[in-house]
Amino acid sequence: MPFKLVMEQISKRKNSRVILALDLQPDNPETLLKKAQKILGAVHMHICAVKFNRHLILPLGLYNDVQRLVDQAKKYDLPLIMDCKINDIGNTNRTIAEHYFKAGFDAVTANPLVGWQDGLQPVFEVAEKMQHGVILLVYMSHRGAWEGYGQKVFNENTGEIIPQHRIFAEKALEWKADGVVVGSTYPSKIQEVQLTLKNEVPIYSPGIGTQGGIIEAALKNGAKYLIVGRTITLSQDPSKTAEGIKLAAQTCLS
Amino acid sequence: MPFKLVMEQISKRKNSRVILALDLQPDNPETLLKKAQKILGAVHMHICAVKFNRHLILPLGLYNDVQRLVDQAKKYDLPLIMDCKINDIGNTNRTIAEHYFKAGFDAVTANPLVGWQDGLQPVFEVAEKMQHGVILLVYMSHRGAWEGYGQKVFNENTGEIIPQHRIFAEKALEWKADGVVVGSTYPSKIQEVQLTLKNEVPIYSPGIGTQGGIIEAALKNGAKYLIVGRTITLSQDPSKTAEGIKLAAQTCLS
Numbered sequence: 001m002p003f004k005l006v007m008e009q010i011s012k013r014k015n016s017r018v019i020l021a022l023d024l025q026p027d028n029p030e031t032l033l034k035k036a037q038k039i040l041g042a043v044h045m046h047i048c049a050v051k052f053n054r055h056l057i058l059p060l061g062l063y064n065d066v067q068r069l070v071d072q073a074k075k076y077d078l079p080l081i082m083d084c085k086i087n088d089i090g091n092t093n094r095t096i097a098e099h100y101f102k103a104g105f106d107a108v109t110a111n112p113l114v115g116w117q118d119g120l121q122p123v124f125e126v127a128e129k130m131q132h133g134v135i136l137l138v139y140m141s142h143r144g145a146w147e148g149y150g151q152k153v154f155n156e157n158t159g160e161i162i163p164q165h166r167i168f169a170e171k172a173l174e175w176k177a178d179g180v181v182v183g184s185t186y187p188s189k190i191q192e193v194q195l196t197l198k199n200e201v202p203i204y205s206p207g208i209g210t211q212g213g214i215i216e217a218a219l220k221n222g223a224k225y226l227i228v229g230r231t232i233t234l235s236q237d238p239s240k241t242a243e244g245i246k247l248a249a250q251t252c253l254s
Numbered sequence: 255m256p257f258k259l260v261m262e263q264i265s266k267r268k269n270s271r272v273i274l275a276l277d278l279q280p281d282n283p284e285t286l287l288k289k290a291q292k293i294l295g296a297v298h299m300h301i302c303a304v305k306f307n308r309h310l311i312l313p314l315g316l317y318n319d320v321q322r323l324v325d326q327a328k329k330y331d332l333p334l335i336m337d338c339k340i341n342d343i344g345n346t347n348r349t350i351a352e353h354y355f356k357a358g359f360d361a362v363t364a365n366p367l368v369g370w371q372d373g374l375q376p377v378f379e380v381a382e383k384m385q386h387g388v389i390l391l392v393y394m395s396h397r398g399a400w401e402g403y404g405q406k407v408f409n410e411n412t413g414e415i416i417p418q419h420r421i422f423a424e425k426a427l428e429w430k431a432d433g434v435v436v437g438s439t440y441p442s443k444i445q446e447v448q449l450t451l452k453n454e455v456p457i458y459s460p461g462i463g464t465q466g467g468i469i470e471a472a473l474k475n476g477a478k479y480l481i482v483g484r485t486i487t488l489s490q491d492p493s494k495t496a497e498g499i500k501l502a503a504q505t506c507l508s
Contacts, residue, residue, distance in 0.1 A: 026349055029317075053346055058353040061315035063283075087339050087365055089396040089465075092307055095280055099312040111341055113367050114394070115401030140368070142343040147369030154406040154415045161408045211343075 003133025021229030094122035107133030133178035141183025141207030184213025194222030257387025275483030341365035361387030387432035395437025395461030438467025448476030
């Protein structure tokens, strides 16, 4: 089943739009593993997917202890997203995607700045072959995002001046991406991107809580999934926090 | 010593501008490690640095077998560049950079699209603190590079229309990067970027050989270092090939 549908079904079944970002602050590998296992165990019933990043991959090793977390997530039937933000040449991109898919991840994130030919084409090909997903960065959640994602691009053929994020959103449609990332810290950008995507491609929105994003603003402007990291992982009671976000999202949309 | 100077000194001492990209094609981890050790052992006298990428990090593990290669490179006094193309939010970027530096790498590559605030600022800060280097992508070597790196950007303040790669090159100057990457497959872009950088920031040029880049064109247009992967790693005689490229570069510049 295409990743887009996998996400839709599990999100409906669990009545949750919350994706846990297991981006734990640096610590020794054993502590990191234990913390990750504990948080995953505590919140799995409240989330619809889990997202990994280099916080865990680099210290734990993709084919070493990360596998224990992958197995745990699979036990809970949670889709796994690797937020590797692929942005290399095609040969390398293919190798990266193949590794993450082989290691049990269901989707990868990638940066559309790379372009298609010898860039992200091999990633989409591998993903299609393995029935996995590709999620494109369209407008990131951090304060400096305006510099690149917010710049205006001049189209030499039409003479138009177009925001970078619209160009990236159009690539997501053209390349048939399974999702795009737009920071919840920029609700107006979510709205603009949603106008381009027209529900064809779901919006994944990070930055809720710690980075300043607001649940309601993200969802009402068109985000489909909320990616939440530190607000849950640094919480005194991760399960309660995750449940709270899940319920708040339900309320917003009811 | 700043990474820029480290590179300059070793390049002079060894009379080589060749950086080996140990980007080996996928294989089982033991074979990969053995191949990498063998190639590094065979070519170390002809190169001035070695560059790693996810081809080795993901299957071998940063703190596992990659450490054996790091030790081997250090034995030969070779600076180590991690081509991780950092492009995440600041908190994640810092974590990535810290891991690679802690694991023995002397420099990381990063994508300036991310911007400064909460983007690459933490990477430059960590690098400065640990006396390590940051190399920025300015124009990549693959065929689709024109899509992003070649796009024209409209400056709302001045009304100017500026190529993306010039904006990235200007950021390299402003942020005091230790180097920039411009593909040898686009010698005219090397020349344009060199006009902006005026020898303040050295140009690292990948894509020689397998991807179609020509040694002479890259160097004559302003590249300082040649990053060579498959042309050496897939050669029947990696040592001879690396020596050949080293000598060809010397001839070009004599």
